[in-house]
Amino acid sequence: MTNLAAPRKIIIDTDPGQDDAVAILLALASPENIDLLGITTVGGNVPLALTQKNARIVCELAGRPDVLVFAGCDRPMVRPVLVTAEHVHGKTGLDGPTLPDPVMPLQDQHAVDFIIDTLRREPSGTVTLCPIGPLTNIATAFERAPDIIARVQEIVLMGGAYFEVGNITPAAEFNIYVDPEAADIVFKSGAPLVVMPLDVTHKALTTKPRIDAFRALGTRVGTAVAEWTDFFERFDMEKYGSEGAPLHDPCTIAYLIDPHLFSGRHINVEIEVTSELTRGMTVADWWRVTHRKPNALFIGDIHAEGFYRLLADRLARL
Ligand code: BDR
Ligand code: CA
Numbered sequence: 152m153t154n155l156a157a158p159r160k161i162i163i164d165t166d167p168g169q170d171d172a173v174a175i176l177l178a179l180a181s182p183e184n185i186d187l188l189g190i191t192t193v194g195g196n197v198p199l200a201l202t203q204k205n206a207r208i209v210c211e212l213a214g215r216p217d218v219l220v221f222a223g224c225d226r227p228m229v230r231p232v233l234v235t236a237e238h239v240h241g242k243t244g245l246d247g248p249t250l251p252d253p254v255m256p257l258q259d260q261h262a263v264d265f266i267i268d269t270l271r272r273e274p275s276g277t278v279t280l281c282p283i284g285p286l287t288n289i290a291t292a293f294e295r296a297p298d299i300i301a302r303v304q305e306i307v308l309m310g311g312a313y314f315e316v317g318n319i320t321p322a323a324e325f326n327i328y329v330d331p332e333a334a335d336i337v338f339k340s341g342a343p344l345v346v347m348p349l350d351v352t353h354k355a356l357t358t359k360p361r362i363d364a365f366r367a368l369g370t371r372v373g374t375a376v377a378e379w380t381d382f383f384e385r386f387d388m389e390k391y392g393s394e395g396a397p398l399h400d401p402c403t404i405a406y407l408i409d410p411h412l413f414s415g416r417h418i419n420v421e422i423e424v425t426s427e428l429t430r431g432m433t434v435a436d437w438w439r440v441t442h443r444k445p446n447a448l449f450i451g452d453i454h455a456e457g458f459y460r461l462l463a464d465r466l467a468r469l
Contacts, residue, residue: 166195191262194463197244207253216255223262247382290333311433329429415450
């Protein structure tokens with residue numbers, strides 16, 4: 152794959168999470184495509200104290216203690232309680248291999264302020280946001296500084312579902328469910344959106360040969376990724392009876408590197424915020440049965456072999 156364009160400047164907004172960790176590693180391994188301006192962390196899979204620490208563990212694993220890591224919001228915008236997912240990711244959020252505590256610093260600035268300052272500082276239309284956790288930091292930044300919305304190049308996020316419906320409730324995907332009010336703000340913002348829902352990530356399963364390919368890299372990174380995926384796939388295999396687990400979050404970074412691996416539809420997507428039964432549902436007009444204005448490229452398919460090949464090739468560089 153040749154890349155004639157300049158690397159895209161991105162901020163990864165994340166709640167690591169093993170699959171978040173792989174997304175961060177893929178970005179760090181791809182400097183010709185991606186210029187990672189910073190990592191902003193949010194409460195999600197586990198509380199913020201752990202997600203900011205996990206992000207730094209991952210940067211150090213990649214040999215990149217220079218990456219700027221920020222702590223952001225520790226709870227949703229409106230809902231009183233943070234829903235977490237230790238049942239999937241383990242107590243630390245990064246269960247699997249034992250990795251050293253990080254020594255690289257956490258930045259003093261709040262993640263939301265970093266997002267606002269960066270979008271105001273960089274030329275308009277040159278910064279892409281990659282949220283792979285609940286959308287609290289992004290929506291808070293948009294509420295506080297609405298002028299930045301028009302400056303966003305694109306938001307490429309992991310969240311939601313249409314055909315696969317829900318993974319944390321029968322109707323909702325985790326990232327959207329944790330902070331539906333934040334998701335609602337982002338989906339209504341008018342910023343160009345690319346959405347990686349469960350519909351696509353459930354087609355990107357970690358089969359044994361794919362995990363073996365990571366292990367066969369024979370590096371610290373390869374071994375850690377194999378052990379992370381070994382750990383967190385047990386949950387989905389039991390739940391879905393599938394042959395592996397979805398590697399959700401790296402789909403966003405893979406899209407930025409090679410969008411041809413993916414296909415979807417430009418459609419209207421809205422967030423359910425009022426119903427107790429279906430809160431956090433992404434109501435996606437896949438069949439275009441309304442006249443509601445399209446606001447998102449909603450991805451439906453992935454070339455899974457190509458995605459895993461890209462991952463193994465790139466992770467081999469670290
Ligand atoms: C999403 O929820 C988290 O558990 C994963 O890291 C991913 O971002 C999948 O629903
Ligand atoms: Ca995540």
